[in-house]
Amino acid sequence: MALPVASPVRAGIVVTGTEVLTGRVTDRNGPWLAEALRGLGVDVGRIVVVGDRPEDLASALRFQLADHDLVLTTGGLGPTADDLTTAVVAEVQGRALRLDPDLEARIAAIVAGLHAQRGWAPPGAAAAAGIRKQAMVPDDAAVLEPVGTAPGLVVPGPGAPVVVLPGPPSELRPMWTDAVAVPAVRAVLARAVELRQSEVRIWGPPEAELAAALRDHEDTHGPLADAGLEVTTCVRDGELEIVTRYAPDAAAAYAGLLDFLHTRFGAQVFSDDGRRLDDVVAELLLARAATIATAESCTAGLLAGRLADRPGSSAYLLGGFVTYANEAKTAEVGVPAELIERLGAVSREVAQGMAAGARARLGTTVGVGITGVAGPGGGTADKPVGLVHVAVDVEGRVHHRELRLGGTRELIRRRTVVAALHLVRQALQ
């Protein structure tokens, strides 16, 4: 029940766009800005997502302005009529909108350049109307020069200033650098204090054990919040993640908590420095100069695909086999048809045969075999949906795990990939 470790400065974010509200587009700006603000010592209190309706945007702005020191908006700066952020922000901040003719000329030059570059006809009257709309500036606002075609704004108010940013992440991110240099924003940021964020990741115990551990720690050392630690926990694909935020003067208290977690959970703690599972596995492979090959049935390539997520993964990932049909298990990685016939495709022995076969075919240090019932059909009393066998073969030494997973087909396949990566990690450690 952590009392928040609050920065004296709090920001609110308003994300606009019906396509975000309805989930057709995933917002990437809110989380990015939250992290950028955290780095500046600013807490984000709330993110509000609204559609392209002026009254919803206005109420969201007023709500965020009520108890934040800084408000940011993303999106709604385009040339079309349904892009209305600037007008609504101006109204809420009580500022008249005026055309900035110099800005209009600068945007017109950018648009003309884009048309020329793409071989389109020069912009006509419709484009000119859009450009004029984008060059309307609220009184006393600072203009952030366009990265694409839309300028951003910092609009002062009677209360907190509003930073108006474009929707495309490729425009928003560079513009953020200009925004924090505007005096009205700098004045707010000057009151912020540094907040650190540390992450511990644990694989193995259930969430309740972590909850119990944190309660035990508080019983001995007093409430975490009193020590200046704001602890949040979450479970993600079976991993427990403990994120702690604290001011620099609580560093000793955090070190104590970290020691406690290591003592309590031992080797189940697989990261205490922000590294994720993929980082840990990649570093273990690189440290041993090991190579890896996969043979996947129910995950059908998702493990190999994830191993290739990191740039430079060709240093260890040589390749893999998607052995979805039984015949593919035999043809691709040499699992005897007789073995599959006798024990079933979803069995420890077949998983081990796949791991060994992948390793042998590509001559790698490590081979991984995955076979399971992802559902929703195909389950039996003996081998229900969610039963998965994972085998990891490291130079002939075989590790195996039988998983009993719940949830949808998607969840079962994703969790299988996570469990397989952990088995690789454990086999290499």
Place this chain on the structure above:
Amino acid sequence: MALPVASPVRAGIVVTGTEVLTGRVTDRNGPWLAEALRGLGVDVGRIVVVGDRPEDLASALRFQLADHDLVLTTGGLGPTADDLTTAVVAEVQGRALRLDPDLEARIAAIVAGLHAQRGWAPPGAAAAAGIRKQAMVPDDAAVLEPVGTAPGLVVPGPGAPVVVLPGPPSELRPMWTDAVAVPAVRAVLARAVELRQSEVRIWGPPEAELAAALRDHEDTHGPLADAGLEVTTCVRDGELEIVTRYAPDAAAAYAGLLDFLHTRFGAQVFSDDGRRLDDVVAELLLARAATIATAESCTAGLLAGRLADRPGSSAYLLGGFVTYANEAKTAEVGVPAELIERLGAVSREVAQGMAAGARARLGTTVGVGITGVAGPGGGTADKPVGLVHVAVDVEGRVHHRELRLGGTRELIRRRTVVAALHLVRQALQ
């Protein structure tokens, strides 16, 4: 542009969790609930994301309750102390919390079963404290039976009821069915009116061509909004998506728009009935009783993994090859080392060799080969980052496409998978 097509019933969503607010976890519940509500004729006005701070959650609830007919919360129902949604909702709705001993017993039974199934020690005192916390129910609230371990709630207020749902999507989604059956929720939904949503998907033209087409349609037929159509467009991985919402009495106007799009874009329209690319490809394969095998380099299994997303995909997906290293291209699918040496791994000929090799090795109707430079390193002047060759071999008839993609490694790999699926679709159509 579009005047909104508004339902008389509006819902607000409050997503809780510091991990969502800070972007460590992407919220999938808000968009899913927005879509589920739309299907019931309910508009979603705003989504508010808050961290695990009681005062922020309380203010978000009051904000949403002020002008919505129904409010939904997601997350914060776990056994740990930072999961505080129930307590805050009870307070905001003015309801005392009481232990429900029967519910406590039911949760305890679920937890004991989970421990037994996973081979953990039986739950102890710590677990009991968490279970007791999860069994606290506000006065007059309806309990939604746990899907995982956390029950949901429908908490009446002086104003709109609040539906309290768990954070894991696999628990939230089934529980939603129970939530809409609760009388307090049914009473709100009864006032909603049907809103249809139709989706058209186009592959090929740039977004500007679609914008121009919609302008032309409005020039001839008048504003879409005047005809009762709320049209939003977005580009996703190169696909253009046109989503139209309308009341039943605007069905004829929608039929006119649909005709217009078919006339204008012809075979570039690949779906006008809500089907996604994956559905279209699966149905084409099934209709021909065709089988498919993949050989992937830069995508490293993501195409095969996506082909296996659908239940029943074993009817067409036999298997695949992740040929990440050059030697794997030779060893797994028989691309001559000499060819790779002479033309480079990223070449039309190697992609075609991979497609043919995958097909030959598994005896399938269709083979797909993908080879490209995903970056960020590895690009040259000749073969820059983003250059990808995709080949589709259907019974010896070869289709090829050279892609020049921009963006991050992740984006290039994802867009390659989409482009490859479209090439399979075109080859089969």
